[in-house]
Amino acid sequence: MKASLNFHPVVWTLLTGTIFTRAASSMALPFLALYLSSSQQVNPVLIGITIGLSPLSSTLGGFMGGYLSDRIGRKKVMLSAIALWSLVYCGFALADHIVLFMILNVLNGLCRSFFEPSSQAMMGDLTESRLRKRVFSLRYTAINVGAAVGPLLGVYIAGFSSSLPFLITGIMYFLYGIALLIMLNKFSTAQITPEKKLSLSETLTVVLRDRILLLFVIGGILVNFGYSQVDSTLPQYLQTSFQEGVVLFSRLISLNAIMVILLQYPLSVFSEKWPVMNTIMVGCTLFAVGFAGFGFATTPIWFIISMIIVTIGEIFVFPSTSVFIDMIAPEGRRGTYFGAAQFRSIGNFSGPVFGGWLLMETGGHWLFIIIGFIILSSLLFYSSGNKLFSKTKPVSD
Incomplete structure (x- = not known):
């Protein structure tokens, strides 16, 4: 060790x-x-x-x-x-x-x-x-x-x-x-420097033409769109729909933090032999199941179970996305690719807006079921990007 x-x-x-x-x-x-x-x-x-x-x-x-x-x-x-x-x-x-x-x-x-x-x-x-x-x-x-x-x-x-x-x-x-x-x-x-130093506009053109990165970023936007509901619509839903909903939300957040701290390292070691994209896809599936679980939950225990599923998905997804960016980045352009991946944050500030509208129009039950399907749809983009990547470079951990 x-x-x-x-x-x-x-x-x-x-x-x-x-x-x-x-x-x-x-x-x-x-x-x-x-x-x-x-x-x-x-x-x-x-x-x-x-x-x-x-x-x-x-x-x-x-x-x-x-x-x-x-x-x-x-x-x-x-x-x-x-x-x-x-x-x-x-x-x-x-x-x-x-x-x-x-x-x-x-x-x-x-x-x-x-x-x-x-x-x-x-x-x-x-x-x-x-x-x-x-x-x-x-x-x-x-x-x-x-x-x-x-x-x-x-x-x-x-x-x-x-x-x-x-x-x-x-x-x-x-x-x-x-x-x-x-x-x-x-x-x-x-650090390895690029063989040819490109201007900012030339670099942007190169990045935009990278379909693997583009598909990855779209998948990341969808995942972040869904995960942003934890801090935006979930507390609102619990507060208005359940007695002592604020207390329940604080317990769910504490549970999430404790689980990440305790399980991140052992689960990462456990999944190290998996292909990186498999880890991401397992995590996204758990995300989708957990968020849909919020929509069906009617008692605190079911919210806790759903949060456990979401947290395990989080542990698999987020570190692995950094690994995948590292894998697809050309030598000498690792920083550029990590920077371009920041466009996934579009989901972080669009998610709460759309999620708030869904909460008002459909209620929490349908909101979280829809969010589950949105997260699940990220698998289409991740898998498409991975197929393109596998044709150009062997996938390795």
Whole structure:
């Protein structure tokens, strides 16, 4: 086991930093809406727009961030992004006008969209192909550990000052940047560069012509469209349809986080011998069954069972999508492909809108059944993309 976890020191730095920075951002950003409402007296419409600007800018900026990481190097992009990210969070603590919060959240999304594809590409650069599924699974575990701890810390720290979580987050990102700078200077992180450096427009043309990537992104949009219901329509449905629905929702979210932390690594090891696309398809099927289960559930125990199924699907799907992007990316363009994959986030901000409309028009029963079929339809795109890929390159783990 020790040998199997013998990752590059920079990879371990990225994994460890992911826990601390996700914990930091999770103790601040989930409370941004409350902070704007209570401390800044901003109206709900403007709050909604402000919150939505981050995923929107992240989606649009992902391709640019990935392209730059291939063109000028992962190190420059990552360190620049995290330095600005630190300033952004400190800015949240000091801002006193809604326009400033909007600008800061746009920058927050851009920093994420520049840093995340570059860091994932670097993990791929520095890890043997046979271990990449495991390293991306550990990354996903790190994200969830941070996301589980962060809100608890946020509630406690905000008790001293509502702006303090943002300031502490800025400091933690700064420290993470310093640690990365030291490790990147100490250890070699050479990346394969493209044989021919293309302009941004030429690179975009190449990516758009890659049918495998396009089919993968469409499948990812459908999956993210469905998964976004967990944070949007599911709490609304439970609150209006069940006694103590809010309590039930909080228990479901806690169950999801605990299961991901406990099962991510063993399930990733268990599935390592499966072809990557098989793992994704099993996960999507479980997603579909679990979400449809929400529609049929009439008691808390059935919601719990459905959430267990959804969580196992999540554990299989999300890390494996990173592995698949790594597999299809041409040498020297790994960052660009991870950046282009950020277009899957279209599902994250379109899902809650369409899901809310479905909830009003059809009710929760049909909403979640329809969502299950939407997620299931992603298999058509994933399998088509995989068939094309198998014709050009042998599928390997």
